[in-house]
Each structure stands twice: as structure tokens, then as C-alpha cells.
Amino acid sequence: MTLEAYLLVGAALFSLGLIGALSHRNLIALLIGIELMMNAASLNLMAFNRFVVTDPTTGQIFVLIIIGLAAAEVAIFLSIILRIYRAYHDIDAEKLTKLSG
Amino acid sequence: MLEQAVIYTFVALVLIGGGLAAFSRQILYAIIGLGISLLGLAGLFLNLGSPFVAAMQVLIYIGGITVAIVFAMMLSIAMSIRPPNPDARKLGFAIACAVIFFGAVAHLIRGAQFQQIASPASEKAWSVGALGHALLTHYNVVFEALSLVLLLAIIGAILIARKA
Amino acid sequence: MDTLSLILLTTISPLACFIIAIIFLVQQPRAAQGLVLFGSAISLLSAIGLLVQGPVEPLRFLWFQSGAIQLQFGFILDGASLMFGVVVAFITACIMLYSVGYMAHDPGKTRYFALLSFFAWSMLSFVYAVDLLQSFIFWELVGLSSFFLIGFWFEKPEAAGAARKAFLMTRVGDVGLFIGILLILQLVSNFDIPSLLDPQTGLSTQVSPGILNAITLLIFIGIMGKSAQFPLHTWLPDAMEGPTPVSALLHSATMVAAGVFLMIRLHPLFMAAQDTALIVLSIATFTAILASTIAMVDTDIKKVLAYSSISQLGFMLMALAAGSLFAGVFHLITHAVFKALLFLCSGIYIHAYHTNSMAEIGRSGGRRLKATTLGLIIGGAALSGVPPLAGFWSKEEIFAQLGHNGFNIYMAGAFLAAFLTAYYTFRMIFLITKPDQAPASDHSHPEPLNMKAPVLILTLGAIVLGFFGSNIAQGLGLIPQHHSVILMISAVGVVILGILIAYFDYGRDNAPRTGFISKIAPLDTLFTNKWYIDDIYRVTIVAITHALSRILHWIENHVLDGNYDRFGLGILRTGAKSTRVQGGWMQLYLGWAIILLAVVALYLGLQ
Amino acid sequence: MENAILFAPELICLLMGLVLFFCTVLNRSYRTTRGIAIASGIAMIAACLWTLSLEGEPFFPGIYAVDFFSQLIKTVLAVGFLFVVIASANPLTVDRNGWLEVPLFFIFSTLGMMMMVSATELLTLYVAMELAAYPVYIVVALHRNADIGGESAAKYMVQGMAASAISLYGMSFLFGTYGSTYFSAISIPHAAAHPIFYLGLLLTLAGFFFKLGAFPFHFWAPDTYETAPHPVITFIATVSKIAAIGILCRLLSLAMPGGWESGHAQTALMWASVIAMSLGNLSALAQKDLKRLLGYSTVAHAGYVLLALQTFAEWGLTAALFYAIGYFAMSFACFLVICEIGRSEDRITIDSVSGLYKRAPFLSFTLLIGLFGLIGLPPTVGFVGKWFLFSAALQRGQFYLVLIAAINAAVALYYYLLIIRQLYWVEPATQNTIKPTPLIAVTAMATIILVIAMGTLPGPFWDMAARAARALIS
Structure with a gap:
């Protein structure tokens, strides 16, 4: 596969993530959508790493760091979901309407 | 030839998994979709020459993050059993946004010329x-x-x- | 003493007093009062010292420099600023002295005197400013301090409202001025006033006439706001909610005078911009007539004086726009003195009888306050232009200038305004001195000396100041316009006519005590309702602002926060199913941002 | 050793962060923890000042730059941290269980921001950005009401995560265009052949626009401002703004040579600036909640800063830095007062400050000065700062842009004046007076002095900003 094909797959994955992040009502589903978006970036980095860059370590490390940060992010976000769940017994994003006023 | 087929399988996994994650109304299916998609990505990473990153993707992302999400889902299970009402307008808006964005980015990618290197770096690198x-x-x-x-x-x- | 220390003493001493009073003397109102008075006296003396020394080259200091841009700070010491500086310092001193009595029992005395001092500092620094940006800074500070002083009695809701109105309205003008200054920055990158005005190398030689007209017009918008010219004049009568000494200060030598003084400062630019000058002339004439007609029917003494200020400011701007710097300065100075006098007199009446109504003051026995009534009559006569008092000479100069340049229509307007001025002034005087019924009881209110003294000093000023016209012209380096005898006689005739009608309406023994205008009902209604200008604002600008803010509120709640039913995207069905207003829906935010990014990205890609 | 000196502010930040961590482990009292945090703030300031004039690269070349720009921003960040910790005395709106950890998260977030402004490589920048962001997500969630805290944290975090995912996606394109993550490799003239470079830069900037609360990623600002605990929002509104402006300056300085001429990036930024200031000001008009109002006003001020940045000139960069420092002081003055008067209230409406003049004269004076600054009245830094921003745009001949900004500044007066009216001209609902502690009074005094001093004697501050801008460009 060519670089362009990889990039297009990445763009498609990003767009799918976008759909997930924009259409779902459940906070966990939102998180999944955002994870897809981040993975699209990872795919881009790896593809560039293969086809464009002379020193291939940079892209790989970038992706590893992304994985690590995603883990941290998910930990915090899931704990927030639990906190909300305790308060509401519900994790429906659209019900988070108390804030508007 | 076989190699090509394997790559396209991975691509298909990525996209089908992504589609499942994006469109599924059941959270559990969405998580499974994420897992499939990440697995496909790991395969692509492998194909792009980096077994280590592929392994990490499987271990941490699929083995760690996805499982953590499943646990969180189970802890707040009361709400995720009932599938929320599908909201066509909201989905339509999301798809419209995604299509516009994809169109723009794809257009730019097709127009871009990257300075590709002639041969991949040494095995050692x-x-x-x-x-x-x-x-x-x-x-x-x-x-x-x-x-x-x-x-x-x-x-x-x-x-x-x-x-x- | 050298010029530098004198000018520093003039401007800095009020500031120093302000800082010391506001920080250290909050608990000692008497000490604060003494200090502020002392500072004001120093300021006055050094301003006089400067005047005696005569005009010198401007002093400039570098305030800030970076690359090509340099901002300077300095003092311009020409005839206009020297003379007007003395007037400002003098009137401020008088009003402070007067305030000692007027505010004797007010709990916020320290704050009051500190603010007065701050006001004096801003105004004096504005008058001496050599740099246009420096002028603008102090111009803003003048507005700011008047905002606080108008709203000084903040327990009264009217006072708070008036202060806000004054601030907002003058700010509308300030935006114009600010944009004008920005234009100058962009065109010539130079704010030094003397070099901007230079006939050989100044602004008028560097830009096209159209641009010059635009710049001066923008500056004039600022002047309109500050000097309360139509249509930005409505804040000024409301500003009467402040303490009367503040009104006196605001209307004579500081706030409103700042606008006129800016035009004096930049007079050559306005003369080079022919179209602007004509616009200024028209607006000023119209304002002079408009304000006088409202003053004819108002019953509140302070409101009458306020409208009279608007009208007299119109006279000054007329003079300047018609081309006579001298007439403008002269009228500014004489007006400062007699208008301060009139306000101080009205303050004594209000203090003594606790009413603003002229008829009430008359009935309560206003004329028993001898010194005050003397001041009122002299000041009123000076305002009307009765020879040989101050106002006569300065107004004469304006008529002469208008006649000299052949502005006949404006001349007619000026005569009409002068007639109306004489009429409403003497209406006020007769209402107070010849009440329709004898005062009921004689509870005499003595006029405190510290209130009486400024009144008497200013009365003297209103009498003699007119004779110093040639000195003022000399100070400016100008020659006064030759007065034609016919013009003089007709001007006096107009004034006498006004006084006679006022006497007929209000002054004689069994006068009808209604104005002649009440016979023409539509006009009477129009004037009483202040030409409906406030109402027009209410139904236009205020309503538009409210509508706009409601629309935005609606957008925030419905479009951005995602109530689907109102969401106007074509592919989305609109239905009345779920009408509940949902707020805080975050995904729609994000979706819009993404679409925007995509559009920008496409725009970049298609280039 | 020399590297350690260059890295001193961050090192002290890190060490003191660990000390604070042990405080939480040993469960010391909040007083002790806060005392240590204050001490660390002072130590950080000292370290920043000590390293102010140093230059160098403490780590692998090209990754991390210490120059006057970074050290100046770090100094402001350290001051901001100190001030926020002082302001968060007795933070009743924060969950009682989380009090001890609040300074800990603040200090690590500050560390992340310090690393952000020194980062000269995409990966470092990304990690530093997340290090700065995550602790803030956590403290937003630590509201004493689990529902409010959870909600606002979830919203804030979803927006933040999405923005950083977009940013990351953009970075991947930057990486692809040049084959390197080093800023030194990324240059604009080379980019003319690469429209995809602009896509990358645009998407990367999106993340920082999120931080700055600038259009089009400003949506989180009002909601989060309204609901987050007061000390937390003080931190977000002051410290993280500085960091965001700093990193925006660094990124845009990449595009400095040729950025103006090429037009694309400039056009996009210009529109972002115009829309941000107009939308922010107009939306603020209708607000009743004081923090929400200030949230919209932040959006508007981000627009003013972009006005200078879109000139792609050294002067504009300097003006933006100068205004950033001034804005820090002005908005801190406002938020300090909010922290003080709203100790026990979740929401501060405009009515909450009614008659504050009688209840707390000094605090209301502080708020007044802050508001005067935000309005842009002389002699505060708001006036001079706006003047510099405007003249930067005028030097590029963008008169109409400045015209829009000037009209916007006039519109803003209206809603600020509403607050001032409540402050001074409305009778207070309650009579209980608020007496600030000496420490808070001193902080308020320092803020006021900073606001006035920068407005009356801008020279030294401007020179510093100019030096920083030069360090950035060269």
C-alpha cells in the first residue's frame, strides 16, 4: 500500500471517530470515538515514519507515548464517569443539562 | 499477493471496527468495535515495520484500556443495558460533519506531494x-x-x- | 521658579493630594479637605505664575520608545492652554471652597474632595497635553472622574443611572475620537500636536482633503459626546443628579469644556477640513437652538442651567467652526466663569430650600438671600449677553465672526438662540425674584461665608472679564474681529426683546406666569418632552441592544446548546416533538468547530 | 550541572511537587500543605528570576530551549501559581476530601506549562500539554457537589480530549511534511509547496486555541467558568492563559518569516480574531453569572491577542506578550475577589457583588481596578496594552480590523459597567463584611500595583517583552 492509501485510511478512521464523538449520547461511547481519533493520528505517524522519515525511531516513540497518555486519559475520564454515575445513576451525555442557564 | 491480501484484511478490520464503534447503539458492541479496529491497526503497524509498537498496541490499548472501559461500563451497567433512542438528526449532523471533514482532508492528502525516501532505513534503526x-x-x-x-x-x- | 517646576506643581499637586487623601486620610475628612484645598491653591498659583511668564516652547519627555514608535509626554504652553489652565484652576479652587460648606455634613467628604482633586488633575493635564495620545488618556480620565462624581450619591438610583448614561454616551463619542487617533497613527505615526498642526509640514499637508475631513469628523464625534452636542447631548441634563458643585465644575471649566478645548487645540486642522467645519457649524447652531427651546419650558433650575450649557457650548463651537479661535476661547472663558457662578447660586438655593423647582424657590423667599440673588442676576445677565457684562463681549465676537464670513443662515440661528437665551434666563430670574405669592414664613437661611465668597468672586469676574477681550486675543496672538455697530445694536436689541417678553410673561405684577410658547400647543409639547430625543433612543438604540442581546441569548440556548428543533441545518428534520430547551450539549459545539476547520482547510487546499 | 541550573525552575517545581505529594500521603493539614505550596511558589519565582537571562538547551539538542522568552513566561507562571495558591485559602467549593491534593495538581500543571513554553519539539510539546491539562481536569472534577463537578469536568474533558486528538492529528501531518518533529526543521518558505503543512498547523493550533479559549474552540469556556470551583477557575483563567499565549507565540513564530506574505495562516487567524472578539463581547452582554460573563470576556480578550499575533511581526509578538502579562494581572484581580466573596457559594451572579463597596471596600477596589483594566481605561495596563495591540495591526495597515476591535472594546464597556454599578451603587443584600487576610490583601495590592505600573510605566515591561520576542524569532 502507498503512503497516500495509509493516510486515507487514517482520515477515514478519524472521521469515524468523529461520528462516534458527535453522535453518541453515552459518555463511554464519546470516549471510544475520541480514542479512534487518536489512533488515526497514530496510524498517520507510523505511515510517515515508514515512508518519509530517515530515522524511524521518532514516529514509533510518538505512538508509544500516545498509547501511554491514552491510558492516563482513560483512567481519569472513567473515574469522572463513575463520579457522575454515582451522582446521577446515569451517564447520558444529553442529560448533562444542569449547566445551561 | 498474499501479503497484499493480509494488509487489506487489516484495513478492513480497522474500518469495520471503527464503523461498529461509531454507529453501534450498544456500548458493548462499540467497545468490541474499538477492539477490532485497534487490532487491525496493530496489524498495520506490524506491516509498517514496527513489531514492538504493534505489540504495545495490543498489550496496552486492547489489553489495558479496552478492558478498563469494559469495567467502567459494567460498574455503571444500569444505564448501558437499555440502548438509548436512536436520534436520526443527531446522527445526521455527526455524519455531515465527518463527511465534510473527510472530504477536505482527503482532498488535501491527494494533492500533497511528500518527499518519500527511496529505501527504508537499516534493520538496526x-x-x-x-x-x-x-x-x-x-x-x-x-x-x-x-x-x-x-x-x-x-x-x-x-x-x-x-x-x- | 523655572517653567518646568511651575507646570509640574500645577498638574501634580492635585494628583498628590488625591493619592494622599484617598490612602491616608479616609478617617480624617477635615484634614483631607484642607489638604485638597491647599493643593488646589498651589495649583492655581503656579498656573498664574505660568501665565505671567508667558508662552514658551512646549516641554517634551519621552514616555515610551520602541523602534519607530515613540510615545511622549509633555506640556504645551501656548496662550490658549496658559489662559484656560488658569481658568480651570481658578474655578476648581472656587468650587472646592464652596464645597466646604455645601458638603459639610456629607459622610463621604474625603472621597468627594479626593475625587474633585483627581478631576482637577485630569483636566489640567488634558489642557497642557502636548501629545494627542496623552490628550486622549486624560480625556478618558476626565470622563472617568466625572462618572464617579455624577454618581457620587450612589444611594439615589437616578444618580447611578445618570452616571452610567453619561459614561456610556461620552464613550460613544470617545470611540470616534479613538478611531480618529488610530487613523492619524496609521497615516503619519506622529502624535505631537504642534507638529501635526504645522501649516508647512503638518497633517493637513500630508493627507488628502477627504481623509482630513474623515479624521476631523471622527474627532468631532468625540467632541460631540464630551461637549454634549446633538445628538449625544442627553446625558448632560441627567448628570444634574450629582452634587451641585460637581455640576458647576462639570459645566463650566472641566468635562464639557474639554470637548471645546480639544477643538481649540486642533483648530487649524478643522479649518483645513472645510466640510467638517460646515458640519460642525450646522450641528452647533442646531444644538444651540434646540437646547434653548427646552430650557424655555423646564421648571428645574439645574436642568435649565444644564440646557443652557449645551446651548452655550453650541455657541463656542459655532465660533470655532466659523473660523474664529479667539471668539471660541473668549466665550469658553467667560462662560466658565458665569456658568460656574449660576450653578453655585442655584446650589445655595437648593441647599437652603431643598427644592430644584424655580417657582418653589421663589415662593420660599429666594430673593432674601441677597448675595446669591445678586450673583444670579449678574450671572444671568452675563449669560444673556447684557452689555457690558462678560457674555456680551464674547457673544458679540461670535456674531462678528459669523457676519464677517457671511454665514447668514447660521447668523440668524445664532440670533434666535441668543433671543431664547435671554428669554429663559430672565424667566428663571423672574421666577425666583418675583414669586406669585409672598413667602409664607421667614425662616432665614444664612448664606455661609465659604459659600458666599466664591459667589462674590465669580460675580466680580462675570462683570469685569468682558473687558479683557483684547488681552485674551493678544495672549493667543490674534486680532479681534472688528465689531460692526449695526450688528452690535441688533444683538442688544434681540437680548432686550427676550428680556421684555420674559418680563411680560413672568415679571410684571399680574403676569400670566406661563410662557408665550404655551400658546402654540404642539411646540410646547415638543419642548416639554425634550424633542422626544430620549424616547427616540429608547425605542431605537436601547430596544435594538435589548433585542440583540435576547437574540444572542437565544442562540446560546438553542443553536449552540443544541435544541434540535430549532436547529436550522437542511438535512435535519424540524419537528415540534421535543420542545424542551436543552442546554449544555457539548457535541454540537464540537461539530461546528470541526466543520469550520474543514472549511478553512479546504480553503487553504484550494488556494 | 549547568543543565540543572538551566532546568532549575522546573526542577524546583518537580521537587516541591513531590514534597506536596508526601504531604498528601502523610495527611498533613491543609494549612501546612498550602504553606508549603506558597513557599514553593516563592522558590519557583526565585529560580525563574535566577535563570532569567540564561540561554541553552538542558537536554538533547533541539528538544528543549531555555531562552529569555521561556524564562519570562515561566516567571509569570510561577507568580501565577503563587497567587492562585494564596487565593485558594479555605476553598470551600472544592470537595473536602480533595483539599490536600489541590496544590499538588496545581504545581504539576504549572510544571507542564513551564515545559510547554520551553518545548521546541512536537512530542515534548504534546506531552507537556497533556501534563498541564490532566491535573486541571482532575481538579475541576473535585467540586464539592459530585454532580456539578462530574458534569463540568466531563464536558471540559471531552472538549479537551477532542481538541488534543485534533491537535495530534495535525502534528502527524507536520511530522510528515518535514520528516522531523523538531521545530527547527519546520519552516514556512519550504511549506509553499505543501498545502498539507497548513492543514497540520491549523489542526495543531486548534488544541492551543482550545487552551486559550479562542474561537472556534471557546465553547467550553463559559460553562466551565460558571461551574468549576473558584480557585480552579482562577488557575485556568490566569495561569493557563499565559501558557497558552506563550506556546501560541512560539508556534506562530515558526511561521514568522513569510507568514504574513503567504496569507493563508494570516487570513485564518484574522477571522478567528474578529469572530472571537465579537462573539465574546456580544454574548457577554446577556450574562447574569459573573464567572460566565468573565468566561465570555476571556474569549473576547483572546481575540484581541490574536489581533496582534496575526500580524506575524516582531512588534505584534511583543504586544501580545505584553498584553498577556497585563491580562494575567487584570483577570487575577477579578478572580481573586470572586474567590474571596464566593467562598461558600457555588455560583457568583452579578447580584452577588451588590454593594460590595460597603462590605469589603478594598476587595471591591481590587475588582474595580481589574475591571477598569479589562475595559481598557487609562491608566491601567488595559489601555496601553490594547494600544500596543492595535498599533501592531495598524503597522500592517489593517485599519478596518482595528476599527472592529475598537468598537468591540466600546461594547464591552456596557457589561463591565453593569458589574461596577452593582459593586458601588446597589445596596448589599447582606451586611456581613468580608475581611481579607493580610496575605490576600498584600496579593491584591501587588496585583493592583502591577496593573497600574504596567499602565503608567510600560517601558521596562515592554523591553522585557521585546527581548523575549527577539529571543523567539532569532
């Missing part, structure tokens, strides 16, 4: 050893900062999820 070396020389700050982020995330997660 792709080795895990080189990766470890770079992580501890070039990117030592990044590495330290990442560990700090993880520490903070753990403290924070405990603090937030703790019962009052």
Missing part, C-alpha cells in the same frame, strides 16, 4: 534497542514527563472515584 536508546537519550524529558502524567492520573482517578 528499526530495532527495539534503537527505540530504547532514543527514549533514554533524545526523549528522556518526554519519558519522565509521561511517567509523571501517569502518576498524576492514578492519584486523580483514585481521588475522583473515591466515595465521599
Whole structure:
């Protein structure tokens, strides 16, 4: 596969993530959508790493760091979901309407 | 030929998994979709020459993050059993946004000329050893900062999820 | 003493007093009062010292420099600023002295005197400013301090409202001025006033006439706001809610005078911009007539004086726009003195009888306050232009200038305004001195000496100041316009006519005590309702602002926060199913941002 | 050793962070923890000042730059941290269980921001950005009401995560265009052949626009401002703004040579600036909640800063830095007062400050000065700062842009004046007076002095900003 094909797959994955992040009502589903978006970036980095860059370590490390940060992010976000769940017994994003006023 | 078929299978996994994650109304299916998609990505990473990153993707992302999401889902299961009402307008808006964005980016990608290198770097540069070396020389700050982020995330997660 | 220390003493001493009073003397109002008075006296003496020394070259200091841009700070010491500086310092001193009595029992005395001092500092620094940006800074500070002083009695809701109105309205003008200054920055990158005005190398030689007209017009918008010219005049009568000494200060030598003084400062630019000058002339004439007609029917003494200020400011701007710097300065100075006098007199009446109504003051026995009534009559006569008092000479100069340049229509307007001025002034005087019924009881209110003294000093000023016209012209380096005898006689005739009608309406023994205008009902209604200008604002600008803010509120709640039913994207069905207003829906935010990014990205890609 | 000196502010930040961590482990009292945090703030300031004139690269070359720009921003960040910790005395709106950890998260977030402004490489920048962001997500969630805290944290975090995912996606394109993550490799003239470079830069900037609360990623600002605990929002509104402006300056300085001429990036930024200031000001008009109002006003001020940055000139960069420092002081003055008067209230409406003049004269004076600054009245830094921003745009001949900004500044007067009216001209609902502690009074005094001093004697501050801008460009 060519670089362009990889990039297009990445763009498609990003767009799918976008759909997930924009259409779902459940906070966990939102998180999944955002994870897809981040993975699209990872795919881009790896593809560039293969086809464009002379020193291939940079892209790989970038992706590893992304994985690590995603883990941290998910930990915090899931704990927030639990906190909300305790308060509401519900994790429906659209019900988070108390804030508007 | 077979190699091509394998790659396209991975691509198909990525996209089908992504589609499942994006469109499924059942959270469990969405998580499974994410897992499939990540698995396909790991395959692509492998194909792009980096078995180590592929392994990490499987271990941490699929083995760790996805499982954590499943646990969170189960802890708040009461709400995720009932599939929320499909909302066509909201989905339509999301698809419209995504299509516009994809169109724009795809257009730009097709128009771009990247300076591709003639031949891939030596086997040695792709080795895990080189990766470890770079992580501890070039990117030592990044590495330290990442560990700090993880520490903070753990403290924070405990603090937030703790019962009052 | 050298010029530098004198000018520093003039401007800095009020500031120093302000800082010391506001920080250290909050608990000692008497000490604060003494200090502020002392500072004001120093300021006055050094301003006089400067005047005696005569005009010198401007002093300039570098305030800030970076690359090509340099901002300077300094003092311009020509005839206009020297003379007007003395007037400002003098009137401020008088009003402070007067305030000692007027505010004797007010709990916020320290704050009051500190603010007065701050006001004096801003105004004096504005008058002496050598740099246009420096002028603008102090111009803003003048507005700011008047905002606080108008709203000084903040327990009264009217006072708070008036202060806000004054601030907002003058700010509308300030935006114009600010944009004008920005234009100058962009065109010539130079704010030094003397070099901007230079006939050989100044602004008028560097830009096209159209641009010059635009710049001066923008500056004039600022002047309109500050000097309360139509249509930005409505804040000024409301500003009467402040303490009367503040009104006196605001209307004579500081706030409103700042606008006129800016035009004096930049007079050559306005003369080079022919179209602007004509616009200024028209607006000023119209304002002079408009304000006088409202003053004819108002019953509140302070409101009458306020409208009279608007009208007299119109006279000054007329003079300047018609081309006579001298007439403008002269009228500014004489007006400062007699208008301060009139306000101080009205303050004594209000203080003594606790009413603003002229008829009430008359009935309560206003004329028993001898010194005050003397001041009122002299000041009123000076305002009307009765020879040989101050106002006569300065107004004469304006008529002469208008006649000299052949502005016949404007001349007619000026005569009409002068007639109306004489009429409403003497209406006020007769209402107070010849009440329709004898005062009921004689509870005499003595006029405190510290209130009486400024009145008497200013009365003297209103009498003699007119004779110093040639000195003022000399100070400016100008020659006064030759007065034609016919013009003089007709001007006096107009004034006498006004006084006679006022006497007929209000002054004689069994006068009808209604104005002649009440016979023409539509006009009477129009004037009483202040030409409906406030109401027009209410139904236009205020309503538009409210509508706009409601629309935005609606957008925030419905479009951005995602109530689907109102969401106007074509592919989305609109239905009345779920009408509940949902707020805080975050995904729509994000979706819009993504679409925007995509559009920008496409725009970049298609280039 | 020399590297350690260059890295001193961050090192002290890190060490003191660990000390604070042990405080939480040993469960010391909040007083002790806060005392240590204050001490660390002072130590950080000292370290920043000590390293102010140093230059160098403490780590692998090209990753991390210490120059006057970074050290100046770090100094402001350290001051901001100190001030926020002082302001968060007795933070009743924060979950009682989380009090001890609040300074800890603040200090690590500050560390992340310090690393952000020194980062000269995409990966470092990304990690530093997340290090700065995550602790803030956590403290937002630590509201004493689990529902409010959870909600606002979830919203804030979803927006933040999405923005950083977009940013990351953009970075991947930057990486692809040049084959390197080093800023030194990324240059604009080379980019003319690469429209995809602009896509990358645009998407990367999106993340920082999120931080700055600038259009089109400003949506989180009002909601989060309204609901987050007061000390937390003080931190977000002051410290993280400085960091965001700093990193925006660094990124845009990449595009400095040729950025103006090429037009694309400039056009996009210009529109972002115009829309941000107009939308922010107009939306603020209708607000009743004081913090929400200030949230919209932040959006508007981000627009003013972009006005200078879109000139792609050294002067504009300097003006933006100068205004950033001034804005820090002005908005801190406002938020300090909010922290003080709203100790026990979740929401501060405009009515909450009614008659504050009688209840707390000094605090209301502080708020007044802050508001005067935000309005842009002389002699505060708001006036001079706006003047510099405007003249930067005028030097590029963008008169109409400045015209829009000037009209916007006039519109803003209206809603600020509403607050001032409540402050001074409305009778207070309650009579209980608020007496700030000496420490808070001194902090308020320092803020006021900073606001006035920068407005009356801008020279030294401007020179510093100019030096920083030069360090950035060269």
C-alpha cells in the first residue's frame, strides 16, 4: 500500500471517530470515538515514519507515548464517569443539562 | 499477493471496527468495535515495520484500556443495558460533519506531494534497542514527563472515584 | 521658579493630594479637605505664575520608545492652554471652597474632595497635553472622574443611572475620537500636536482633503459626546443628579469644556477640513437652538442651567467652526466663569430650600438671600449677553465672526438662540425674584461665608472679564474681529426683546406666569418632552441592544446548546416533538468547530 | 550541572511537587500543605528570576530551549501559581476530601506549562500539554457537589480530549511534511509547496486555541467558568492563559518569516480574531453569572491577542506578550475577589457583588481596578496594552480590523459597567463584611500595583517583552 492509501485510511478512521464523538449520547461511547481519533493520528505517524522519515525511531516513540497518555486519559475520564454515575445513576451525555442557564 | 491480501484484511478490520464503534447503539458492541479496529491497526503497524509498537498496541490499548472501559461500563451497567433512542438528526449532523471533514482532508492528502525516501532505513534503526536508546537519550524529558502524567492520573482517578 | 517646576506643581499637586487623601486620610475628612484645598491653591498659583511668564516652547519627555514608535509626554504652553489652565484652576479652587460648606455634613467628604482633586488633575493635564495620545488618556480620565462624581450619591438610583448614561454616551463619542487617533497613527505615526498642526509640514499637508475631513469628523464625534452636542447631548441634563458643585465644575471649566478645548487645540486642522467645519457649524447652531427651546419650558433650575450649557457650548463651537479661535476661547472663558457662578447660586438655593423647582424657590423667599440673588442676576445677565457684562463681549465676537464670513443662515440661528437665551434666563430670574405669592414664613437661611465668597468672586469676574477681550486675543496672538455697530445694536436689541417678553410673561405684577410658547400647543409639547430625543433612543438604540442581546441569548440556548428543533441545518428534520430547551450539549459545539476547520482547510487546499 | 541550573525552575517545581505529594500521603493539614505550596511558589519565582537571562538547551539538542522568552513566561507562571495558591485559602467549593491534593495538581500543571513554553519539539510539546491539562481536569472534577463537578469536568474533558486528538492529528501531518518533529526543521518558505503543512498547523493550533479559549474552540469556556470551583477557575483563567499565549507565540513564530506574505495562516487567524472578539463581547452582554460573563470576556480578550499575533511581526509578538502579562494581572484581580466573596457559594451572579463597596471596600477596589483594566481605561495596563495591540495591526495597515476591535472594546464597556454599578451603587443584600487576610490583601495590592505600573510605566515591561520576542524569532 502507498503512503497516500495509509493516510486515507487514517482520515477515514478519524472521521469515524468523529461520528462516534458527535453522535453518541453515552459518555463511554464519546470516549471510544475520541480514542479512534487518536489512533488515526497514530496510524498517520507510523505511515510517515515508514515512508518519509530517515530515522524511524521518532514516529514509533510518538505512538508509544500516545498509547501511554491514552491510558492516563482513560483512567481519569472513567473515574469522572463513575463520579457522575454515582451522582446521577446515569451517564447520558444529553442529560448533562444542569449547566445551561 | 498474499501479503497484499493480509494488509487489506487489516484495513478492513480497522474500518469495520471503527464503523461498529461509531454507529453501534450498544456500548458493548462499540467497545468490541474499538477492539477490532485497534487490532487491525496493530496489524498495520506490524506491516509498517514496527513489531514492538504493534505489540504495545495490543498489550496496552486492547489489553489495558479496552478492558478498563469494559469495567467502567459494567460498574455503571444500569444505564448501558437499555440502548438509548436512536436520534436520526443527531446522527445526521455527526455524519455531515465527518463527511465534510473527510472530504477536505482527503482532498488535501491527494494533492500533497511528500518527499518519500527511496529505501527504508537499516534493520538496526528499526530495532527495539534503537527505540530504547532514543527514549533514554533524545526523549528522556518526554519519558519522565509521561511517567509523571501517569502518576498524576492514578492519584486523580483514585481521588475522583473515591466515595465521599 | 523655572517653567518646568511651575507646570509640574500645577498638574501634580492635585494628583498628590488625591493619592494622599484617598490612602491616608479616609478617617480624617477635615484634614483631607484642607489638604485638597491647599493643593488646589498651589495649583492655581503656579498656573498664574505660568501665565505671567508667558508662552514658551512646549516641554517634551519621552514616555515610551520602541523602534519607530515613540510615545511622549509633555506640556504645551501656548496662550490658549496658559489662559484656560488658569481658568480651570481658578474655578476648581472656587468650587472646592464652596464645597466646604455645601458638603459639610456629607459622610463621604474625603472621597468627594479626593475625587474633585483627581478631576482637577485630569483636566489640567488634558489642557497642557502636548501629545494627542496623552490628550486622549486624560480625556478618558476626565470622563472617568466625572462618572464617579455624577454618581457620587450612589444611594439615589437616578444618580447611578445618570452616571452610567453619561459614561456610556461620552464613550460613544470617545470611540470616534479613538478611531480618529488610530487613523492619524496609521497615516503619519506622529502624535505631537504642534507638529501635526504645522501649516508647512503638518497633517493637513500630508493627507488628502477627504481623509482630513474623515479624521476631523471622527474627532468631532468625540467632541460631540464630551461637549454634549446633538445628538449625544442627553446625558448632560441627567448628570444634574450629582452634587451641585460637581455640576458647576462639570459645566463650566472641566468635562464639557474639554470637548471645546480639544477643538481649540486642533483648530487649524478643522479649518483645513472645510466640510467638517460646515458640519460642525450646522450641528452647533442646531444644538444651540434646540437646547434653548427646552430650557424655555423646564421648571428645574439645574436642568435649565444644564440646557443652557449645551446651548452655550453650541455657541463656542459655532465660533470655532466659523473660523474664529479667539471668539471660541473668549466665550469658553467667560462662560466658565458665569456658568460656574449660576450653578453655585442655584446650589445655595437648593441647599437652603431643598427644592430644584424655580417657582418653589421663589415662593420660599429666594430673593432674601441677597448675595446669591445678586450673583444670579449678574450671572444671568452675563449669560444673556447684557452689555457690558462678560457674555456680551464674547457673544458679540461670535456674531462678528459669523457676519464677517457671511454665514447668514447660521447668523440668524445664532440670533434666535441668543433671543431664547435671554428669554429663559430672565424667566428663571423672574421666577425666583418675583414669586406669585409672598413667602409664607421667614425662616432665614444664612448664606455661609465659604459659600458666599466664591459667589462674590465669580460675580466680580462675570462683570469685569468682558473687558479683557483684547488681552485674551493678544495672549493667543490674534486680532479681534472688528465689531460692526449695526450688528452690535441688533444683538442688544434681540437680548432686550427676550428680556421684555420674559418680563411680560413672568415679571410684571399680574403676569400670566406661563410662557408665550404655551400658546402654540404642539411646540410646547415638543419642548416639554425634550424633542422626544430620549424616547427616540429608547425605542431605537436601547430596544435594538435589548433585542440583540435576547437574540444572542437565544442562540446560546438553542443553536449552540443544541435544541434540535430549532436547529436550522437542511438535512435535519424540524419537528415540534421535543420542545424542551436543552442546554449544555457539548457535541454540537464540537461539530461546528470541526466543520469550520474543514472549511478553512479546504480553503487553504484550494488556494 | 549547568543543565540543572538551566532546568532549575522546573526542577524546583518537580521537587516541591513531590514534597506536596508526601504531604498528601502523610495527611498533613491543609494549612501546612498550602504553606508549603506558597513557599514553593516563592522558590519557583526565585529560580525563574535566577535563570532569567540564561540561554541553552538542558537536554538533547533541539528538544528543549531555555531562552529569555521561556524564562519570562515561566516567571509569570510561577507568580501565577503563587497567587492562585494564596487565593485558594479555605476553598470551600472544592470537595473536602480533595483539599490536600489541590496544590499538588496545581504545581504539576504549572510544571507542564513551564515545559510547554520551553518545548521546541512536537512530542515534548504534546506531552507537556497533556501534563498541564490532566491535573486541571482532575481538579475541576473535585467540586464539592459530585454532580456539578462530574458534569463540568466531563464536558471540559471531552472538549479537551477532542481538541488534543485534533491537535495530534495535525502534528502527524507536520511530522510528515518535514520528516522531523523538531521545530527547527519546520519552516514556512519550504511549506509553499505543501498545502498539507497548513492543514497540520491549523489542526495543531486548534488544541492551543482550545487552551486559550479562542474561537472556534471557546465553547467550553463559559460553562466551565460558571461551574468549576473558584480557585480552579482562577488557575485556568490566569495561569493557563499565559501558557497558552506563550506556546501560541512560539508556534506562530515558526511561521514568522513569510507568514504574513503567504496569507493563508494570516487570513485564518484574522477571522478567528474578529469572530472571537465579537462573539465574546456580544454574548457577554446577556450574562447574569459573573464567572460566565468573565468566561465570555476571556474569549473576547483572546481575540484581541490574536489581533496582534496575526500580524506575524516582531512588534505584534511583543504586544501580545505584553498584553498577556497585563491580562494575567487584570483577570487575577477579578478572580481573586470572586474567590474571596464566593467562598461558600457555588455560583457568583452579578447580584452577588451588590454593594460590595460597603462590605469589603478594598476587595471591591481590587475588582474595580481589574475591571477598569479589562475595559481598557487609562491608566491601567488595559489601555496601553490594547494600544500596543492595535498599533501592531495598524503597522500592517489593517485599519478596518482595528476599527472592529475598537468598537468591540466600546461594547464591552456596557457589561463591565453593569458589574461596577452593582459593586458601588446597589445596596448589599447582606451586611456581613468580608475581611481579607493580610496575605490576600498584600496579593491584591501587588496585583493592583502591577496593573497600574504596567499602565503608567510600560517601558521596562515592554523591553522585557521585546527581548523575549527577539529571543523567539532569532
